[in-house]
Structures are given as structure tokens and as C-alpha cells.
Amino acid sequence: MINVRKLVKRFGLKTVLRGMDFSVEPGEFVALLGPNGAGKTTFLRILASLSRPSLGQVTIAGYSLPSQAAAVRRRLGVVSHLPLLYGDLTAEENLRFYARMYDVPQAHKRIPEVLEMVGLANRRHDLVRTFSRGMQQRLAIGRAVLHDPEVMLFDEPHTGLDQDACQMLDTVLREVAARGRTVVMTSHDLARVADLASRFDVLSRGVIVASVERTQMEPDNLLAFYRQALAQG
């Protein structure tokens, strides 16, 4: 579903991604782990077609970036630590706006379904700026799945959430993944991604230094794997 070959991204003289290779099969849930400055967000922004690769090949669902960016964007849902929602519009108005942008068929049926899924049906007429951070993040997930994308990208979605909000977000994330979508998620919270992802990749200094399937790893061993990967990388 996602294929990345020899990806290089430079900002001026600074090279953030150094010939990175990465691939994800359809239906996989990959957690991309790594320290601050490893290039996780930069990599996700390239996959989301918000940033151009300096060198290398990126294909998503058979379409290459950046030349077929519009076709890729149609198949992508993106959630970052910012909600990408308008505070002065209600939850329903935000979803209606994005439904028009994505040309969602039967939007009048799809919007209530999505609001129900993220548990905000009873707050649909409230302005987003009155929502807590956790509620905004749930609505952000609703916005991202509105057009039923094949691939979901999550960039540290738990940032700034309290424990209850994190648990609620995990429930929504599991539901999103359970529908057979391909998911790539960056995170610092190893304990949380350990239960969610089916594969763990460690990104360090602009390359993937280690990768392991959840089934190939002892339970509760993710921290040791992560430390070892960073030490070797």
C-alpha cells in the first residue's frame, strides 16, 4: 500500500531523511517510533503530500508522489496533534465543510454516522472552540475518516491529552484500524502504541534502523527493543 525507496529530504543544508526505505502492506498498523528530531513528522508530511521529497520514490495505493498528489490525497486520512478544525464552526459544520472538500457522497447520512462513531453526536451543534482537547481530537479523527480513506496517517495523536481522553482516543483508533485500513502512526508513547500497532519501526537520524512484528516480539518487550534499536542505530 505504501512504498518508499531511498527517500531524502533536505531543508537547506540540513538533511532530515537520509535515503529512507519503508513499506506497509494493506491493512497493517505500523507504529513509527523515534526520538525528537528523528524525522517522523517530516516523513509523515511527505506521505501526506504536504512536503515534497528532495530525492527518492514514494508511492501510495499505486500513485506516486508528488506527481499524482491529488489521487493520493483522496485516499488519505491525516490526524496530527493539531485538530485541523475551525473553532468558529460547529462540529457538524466542520464535517459538512470537509465533506464538500472531499466530495463525500450522501454526506447528510455520513456526517451523523461519523459523529456517532467519535461519540460527539450530542455536541454536533456546539462550536469546536468550546470543546476540550480530547473532544477536538476525536472530531479530528472523524474529519479524517469522513471520506472513508484507505490509508490513515496519525502524527502523535495523543499529544496533550489526559489519560481518559487517551483511552477514548485509543477506542476510536482501534475502530478505525478494525475496518481494514492501513495505518501509520508516529508516537513517543510506547506503552500506548504497544497495544495498537501490528508492527513497530524505529526511525533514527533519518533512516529506519529496526523493524519488528508484534507477533515476533515478547509482550512488554517494546521498550527494550526500542532502546536496543537506538543504541545500534
Place this chain on the structure above:
Amino acid sequence: MTLLPQAEDQARRKSSTQGVGRFIRSLTAIIWKDLAAELRSRELLSAMLVFALLVILIFNFAMELDARARSTVTAGVLWVTFAFAGTIGLNRSMAMEKDRGCLDGLLLAPVDRSAIYFAKAIGNLIFMLIVEAIILPTYSVLYSVNLFKPGLLLVILLGSIGYVAVGTLLSSMAVQTRTRDILLPILLFPLIIPVMIAAVKASTGYLQGVDFIDIRPWLNLLAVYDVIFIAVAFMVFDYVVEE
């Protein structure tokens, strides 16, 4: 054998019609969103209006003008007011997109990115025209000048289009930086000098009752400037907003 090219032609036309339809749908969606959000918050319009009213009030108290002097400085005062108030509007309009990462939300949508530019530009133009529609009668009352002349209104429209065409493009560049509030006027004012000169000259011409033949070069300049900068923005917007 002859049907195949026809079928291809039909498919191409259908795809092109769908593309135009999608472009217009996304364009109207963004304009609707901007107007709905502004109707709720009234942040942008109130800031522009208060600023514009203060500027013309200050000019009113600062300059003791007789009837002849009024006809020469009116155009300058008006365009200075519109330009400064417009900068506030342009900054606020793009800052709203940046606040919660909404600009990324727009850029992630599978639409032609020039639709985003045109929608933001039309939204900015609507806000600017609303402010101008309030400022003109206020100015007329304060300075006892009749500003409701069709020619002058045409100049204001053409000047505002040129201002907004460049301003929207530059504000989408400036919004990516930390010093966006300072950067926008620094980038914008040198580029809108041709618009300002042409708009002030043409406006003064209409206010002083100069023959149309003498005003026409300035109107032509405004129209050409509008066309050129809209075309430039259409071509470069994608590169401006992408990292």
C-alpha cells in the same frame, strides 16, 4: 473504429466538466466557511472597520481642508485607509487558517490548490468591499465629498482586486513564518505600488471631473495588473504553500 475517438472525447469532456464542478464546489465551500466563521466571530471585519474609521477620523482632524484641497487629497486618504485596513484583514484571514493547522486541512483535500487561493482571495475581497462600502459614506459625510460616482466605484473595485490578488498570495507565504504580522506589509507594499499609483491617479481624475480619455491609461494599468497577478498567483500558489 470511429466510435473510439468519440468515446474518448466524451470521457475527456465528462472528466473536464467534473473537474470544473469539483473546483467550483471546493471554491464555494471555502468561501462559505470563511463567511460563516466571520459571521460568528466578527474578528476580522471589526478590526478592519475600526482601524479604517480611525484613520479617516485622524486625517479629518489633522488636515484643515478647503474644497479644492479635498478633491486632491481624498483619493490618497482613501487608498491609504484601504491599504492599511486590508493588510489587517489579509493577516487575520490567513492566521485563522494557521491557528489550528487548518491550512494543512485545506492542503490535504483532493482539490486543485488554486481553488484554495481563489476562494481565500474572493473571501478577502468580500471583506474589503464591505469595509469600503462603510468607509465611503462615512468619508462623504465627514469631508462633504460626493464619492458615489460609477467611475470611482469601478476604480475601487479594480484596485481592491489587484490588492487582494497579491495580498492573498503573499499572506499565504508570510503565514508560514514567525514574523508574519511584520513580514506581510514589508512584502506587500512594494509590490502594490503600481496599483496604488494607478488607483490614486484614476480616483483623483474622477473626483476632479477629468476627461475619461485621461483616466483610461490608469484604468488599463489597474486591469492589466489584476490579470497579471491573478495569473501569477494561479501558477505559483502550489509551490508557495508546499514545503
